Amino acid sequence: MRSALPWPRPLRPGDRVQLAATSSALEGREAIDRLEAGMAVLEGWGLVVERQPLQERQWGYLAGRDGERGADLAATAPLLACLRGGWGAARLLEGAPPLPARWLLGFSDVTSLLWAQVAQGQGGAIHGPLVTTLAAEPAWSQERLRQLLFGERLAPLHGQGWGGGGASGPLLVANLTVATHLLGTPHLPDLRGAILVLEDIGEAPYRIDRMLTHWRLAGALGQLAGIGFGDFNGCDDDASDDAAGNSADGDPAQAHRRLEHVLRDRTADLGIPLVAGLAVGHRCGNAALPLGVEARLDGQSGTLELLG
Numbered sequence: 612m613r614s615a616l617p618w619p620r621p622l623r624p625g626d627r628v629q630l631a632a633t634s635s636a637l638e639g640r641e642a643i644d645r646l647e648a649g650m651a652v653l654e655g656w657g658l659v660v661e662r663q664p665l666q667e668r669q670w671g672y673l674a675g676r677d678g679e680r681g682a683d684l685a686a687t688a689p690l691l692a693c694l695r696g697g698w699g700a701a702r703l704l705e706g707a708p709p710l711p712a713r714w715l716l717g718f719s720d721v722t723s724l725l726w727a728q729v730a731q732g733q734g735g736a737i738h739g740p741l742v743t744t745l746a747a748e749p750a751w752s753q754e755r756l757r758q759l760l761f762g763e764r765l766a767p768l769h770g771q772g773w774g775g776g777g778a779s780g781p782l783l784v785a786n787l788t789v790a791t792h793l794l795g796t797p798h799l800p801d802l803r804g805a806i807l808v809l810e811d812i813g814e815a816p817y818r819i820d821r822m823l824t825h826w827r828l829a830g831a832l833g834q835l836a837g838i839g840f841g842d843f844n845g846c847d848d849d850a851s852d853d854a855a856g857n858s859a860d861g862d863p864a865q866a867h868r869r870l871e872h873v874l875r876d877r878t879a880d881l882g883i884p885l886v887a888g889l890a891v892g893h894r895c896g897n898a899a900l901p902l903g904v905e906a907r908l909d910g911q912s913g914t915l916e917l918l919g
Contacts, residue, residue, distance in 0.1 A: 621762025628688055630663055631665075633693055637665070637674065638669075690713070691716070696786075700721055704796075719893065720786070726785065729800040759899050765917055779907045787819065794829050804835075816870045819843070823873070832878065832881060839885075
């Protein structure tokens with residue numbers, strides 16, 4: 612993979628995996644079962660997972676106090692895999708913890724840590740399944756993550772091209788809500804010439820509009836070379852009221868059109884490649900993507916391809 616960042620070596624069978632509970636606490640038997648199943652997938656690849664009782668750690672809605680959760684980031688194993696999302700990872704950035712060039716895996720709330728690692732000039736950040744979501748991923752998605760970790764070439768992702776030609780640049784992937792709250796902080800990677808892929812969950816279209824407008828007002832969207840949209844799970848839910856208190860009257864198609872209208876309206880005038888429907892986000896089929904590597908986004912064919 613072509614990248615200006617220092618990149619960790621590919622994993623090999625026998626390499627250690629350490630776990631990190633940087634966000635919300637694990638609660639309930641089902642969550643523990645998902646954790647066990649995810650660790651079994653990693654062990655099936657020949658990796659050695661260091662089993663820690665992180666599921667027992669809780670402080671309110673968080674998986675422990677900031678100091679406890681932050682200590683997870685000091686792990687020295689070749690792969691640090693995050694257990695779940697929710698909220699809490701950004702709190703750990705207040706102490707500006709060093710995030711070395713090692714494999715760091717997660718998505719959703721973990722976006723804060725992934726982006727901070729890139730902002731510190733380190734490679735190895737992977738936007739991909741959490742340990743508690745890994746076992747539920749389809750076989751192709753699990754295999755894609757294994758290929759990425761073990762240094763094998765990845766197939767392009769295919770979505771729906773919304774035009775704008777093609778462009779190349781360093782790849783950034785994020786939960787829109789989490790990344791929006793990094794604007795104006797030192798933990799925001801360089802957006803100039805980047806290919807940005809966004810996803811989110813449970814945000815009504817008017818909130819998506821509000822966040823993308825924030826990006827526009829901050830001058831952030833205008834710096835990008837291309838934008839891809841992953842899954843916006845529950846963001847076109849007809850049960851979600853808009854800012855005026857209007858609903859989609861029980862018509863899911865109308866609600867989806869409203870979300871698509873927002874995404875197009877806030878980005879179409881940028882004159883850059885746009886691709887929607889990429890398999891990235893909170894639905895099963897969350898394709899692993901490395902941050903900071905060169906990628907090409909084609910708004911005609913609807914493809915996202917890693918270069919190098």
